[in-house]
Amino acid sequence: MKESVVVIPTYNEIENIEAIIRKVLSLPHPFDLLIVDDNSPDGTAQAVISLQQEFPDRLHLEQRKGKLGLGTAYIHGFKYALRNGYTFIFEMDADFSHNPNDLMHLYNACAVEGYDLSIGSRYSSGVNVVNWPMSRVLLSYFASRYVRLITGMPIHDATAGFKCYHRQVLETIDLDKIRFIGYAFQIEMKFLAYKFGFKLKEVPIIFTDRTKGQSKMSKGIIREAFLGVIQMKVSSYFRQFVR
Ligand SMILES: Nc1nc2c(ncn2[C@@H]2O[C@H](COP(=O)(O)OP(=O)(O)OP(=O)(O)O)[C@@H](O)[C@H]2O)c(=O)[nH]1
Numbered sequence: 744m745k746e747s748v749v750v751i752p753t754y755n756e757i758e759n760i761e762a763i764i765r766k767v768l769s770l771p772h773p774f775d776l777l778i779v780d781d782n783s784p785d786g787t788a789q790a791v792i793s794l795q796q797e798f799p800d801r802l803h804l805e806q807r808k809g810k811l812g813l814g815t816a817y818i819h820g821f822k823y824a825l826r827n828g829y830t831f832i833f834e835m836d837a838d839f840s841h842n843p844n845d846l847m848h849l850y851n852a853c854a855v856e857g858y859d860l861s862i863g864s865r866y867s868s869g870v871n872v873v874n875w876p877m878s879r880v881l882l883s884y885f886a887s888r889y890v891r892l893i894t895g896m897p898i899h900d901a902t903a904g905f906k907c908y909h910r911q912v913l914e915t916i917d918l919d920k921i922r923f924i925g926y927a928f929q930i931e932m933k934f935l936a937y938k939f940g941f942k943l944k945e946v947p948i949i950f951t952d953r954t955k956g957q958s959k960m961s962k963g964i965i966r967e968a969f970l971g972v973i974q975m976k977v978s979s980y981f982r983q984f985v986r
């Protein structure tokens with residue numbers, strides 16, 4: 744039984760991809776890696792293919808035809824991880840905004856303390872974001888307060904994208920019914936895990952703004968999240984969450 748795999752979605756991350764792969768695969772704990780690349784024009788996938796010769800059993804690549812959104816990239820990766828028998832499945836960005844050393848803290852919250860979903864949180868102990876413009880910090884911080892207000896979910900960092908799932912959470916959530924692709928995807932996955940009664944834990948992390956590569960954040964992603972939260976809450980009244 745394979746234990747842990749870190750799923751990293753990539754779109755144009757040629758400046759980060761080799762460094763993030765080497766960092767994760769050099770950690771003392773044996774994490775496997777799955778890169779889900781959307782046919783990045785900058786050659787990110789080719790860089791992964793050449794590194795696979797050095798890490799044949801631990802570095803995996805799934806390629807998709809075009810840019811289809813972060814959310815669907817993760818759904819694709821989760822299905823791969825469940826098919827291949829992994830117990831702990833992680834989400835992490837490719838741009839070092841998430842510190843790979845924190846993977847162990849997320850892992851321990853699930854594997855040692857028994858939580859079903861651990862979340863790398865920027866806001867569970869104050870505001871732990873480095874080098875983001877104040878406007879972005881305020882947008883992100885109040886977005887989480889807004890989600891908490893609407894959904895009642897007791898989570899400080901609702902849009903966090905650095906997580907560890909125990910496979911039973913992803914087996915319970917109907918992945919084909921997930922509608923959102925951006926931050927709303929991050930909110931929806933936490934909201935469904937919470938509604939199904941899984942045990943969630945926020946693990947404090949420090950989030951650092953990317954130093955290499957281009958941001959993929961857009962106004963559309965923010966709008967989707969703002970309206971999507973209301974949709975999630977309303978539709979939760981009309982369904983049952985039975986495990
Ligand atoms: N496969 C795939 N990956 C994506 C897509 N959009 C973003 N990503 C990846 O998802 C991760 C998070 O995207 P980011 O652009 O870092 O989003 P962000 O952290 O909100 O914004 P910045 O760090 O400021 O750019 C990165 O590894 C991106 O390469 C997509 O459409 N498809």
Ligand SMILES: [Mg+2]
Pocket residue numbers: 836838840953
């Ligand atoms: Mg980023």
